[in-house]
Amino acid sequence: MPCKPLLTWYAIHHRDLPWRKTNNPYRIWVSEIMLQQTQVKTVLPRYERWFERFPSMDSLAAASLDDVLKAWEGLGYYRRARFIHAASQHIMTHHQGHFPQLFEEMLALPGIGRSTAGAISSFCFHTATPVLDGNVKRVLKRWQRDEQLNDKQLWHLAQSAIDQADDAGLWNQAMMELGATVCSVRQPDCAACPVSEHCLSSFDVQESIPTKKVVVKDLYWQVCVYQHHDKGIFLQQRPATGVWAGLWTPPLIELPKKPTKKPQHIHLLTHRRLHLYAHTPTNDVDELEGQWFPSLDQIALPTGIHRLFASIHLKL
Numbered sequence: 001m002p003c004k005p006l007l008t009w010y011a012i013h014h015r016d017l018p019w020r021k022t023n024n025p026y027r028i029w030v031s032e033i034m035l036q037q038t039q040v041k042t043v044l045p046r047y048e049r050w051f052e053r054f055p056s057m058d059s060l061a062a063a064s065l066d067d068v069l070k071a072w073e074g075l076g077y078y079r080r081a082r083f084i085h086a087a088s089q090h091i092m093t094h095h096q097g098h099f100p101q102l103f104e105e106m107l108a109l110p111g112i113g114r115s116t117a118g119a120i121s122s123f124c125f126h127t128a129t130p131v132l133d134g135n136v137k138r139v140l141k142r143w144q145r146d147e148q149l150n151d152k153q154l155w156h157l158a159q160s161a162i163d164q165a166d167d168a169g170l171w172n173q174a175m176m177e178l179g180a181t182v183c184s185v186r187q188p189d190c191a192a193c194p195v196s197e198h199c200l201s202s203f204d205v206q207e208s209i210p211t212k213k214v215v216v217k218d219l220y221w222q223v224c225v226y227q228h229h230d231k232g233i234f235l236q237q238r239p240a241t242g243v244w245a246g247l248w249t250p251p252l253i254e255l256p257k258k259p260t261k262k263p264q265h266i267h268l269l270t271h272r273r274l275h276l277y278a279h280t281p282t283n284d285v286d287e288l289e290g291q292w293f294p295s296l297d298q299i300a301l302p303t304g305i306h307r308l309f310a311s312i313h314l315k316l
């Protein structure tokens with residue numbers, strides 16, 4: 001494995017990101033979870049705000065789930081926020097508030113898989129544990145010029161690479177950075193790549209764009225906006241599973257078929273396209289479960305609902 005050119009390139013070209021300036025496991029852990037399915041530019045402002053709100057493990061564990069979901073607002077895939085919250089409570093109970101150092105103990109935490117544990121462990125505790133996220137998988141497959149490599153083979157390759165590296169954490173960072181910047185999905189920049197001499201796909205990358213078709217289902221939702229000049233807006237908490245699980249929204253009614261009028265907002269999720277139609281009901285809310293909120297400052301709303309409110313110029 002071409003350790004030296006990759007690490008030299010990384011030392012010069014790596015992006016200046018805040019989670020690279022710390023080896024505090026709490027901070028690294030939060031960054032790794034945030035980055036799992038969210039772009040760096042979206043994570044950056046929320047990362048700093050997170051630590052203003054939850055500066056330590058115990059402050060996170062003591063917070064309500066609603067507060068944690070609020071801090072997660074805009075990052076999407078809220079299941080991760082629930083995992084972080086549950087994991088912090090587990091750490092307080094079983095590890096005296098210290099992030100566990102043993103790899104197996106990390107894996108036992110909710111929301112932490114082998115790759116994330118590999119990252120935290122190598123960055124913070126200098127273990128030779130590889131990362132195998134989507135970027136690293138792509139780089140390894142291209143190096144070997146073999147799109148068919150399965151996860152077992154990739155883990156083996158990743159482990160043998162890291163076993164040759166002097167600094168496992170640095171190696172993981174460099175591999176992740178190479179995949180995220182130079183060896184991108186659609187436009188690998190082989191001319192700028194530090195490992196092009198060692199790569200079997202150099203300047204001749206085979207199609208590696210995922211061909212798996214995502215099935216997206218259309219849903220048509222009436223969003224019942226109850227407003228009161230004193231009480232604010234009436235919201236319900238979504239169930240713990242399903243779309244927007246655990247977040248607060250106005251009462252939603254699924255419409256049996258596509259209305260003829262245009263929705264005020266269409267929100268795309270991984271497997272759902274939500275067509276949102278704002279509706280101002282005339283009945284009162286006595287029969288409904290939920291509560292009034294004078295402002296939206298303290299509660300987590302899905303981005304789709306925020307966008308709908310913006311499109312109908314609703315302000316609280």
Ligand code: SF4
Binds near residue numbers: 143184193199200202
């Ligand atoms: S040479 Fe090209 S395909 Fe190979 S790792 Fe570098 S950027 Fe990716």
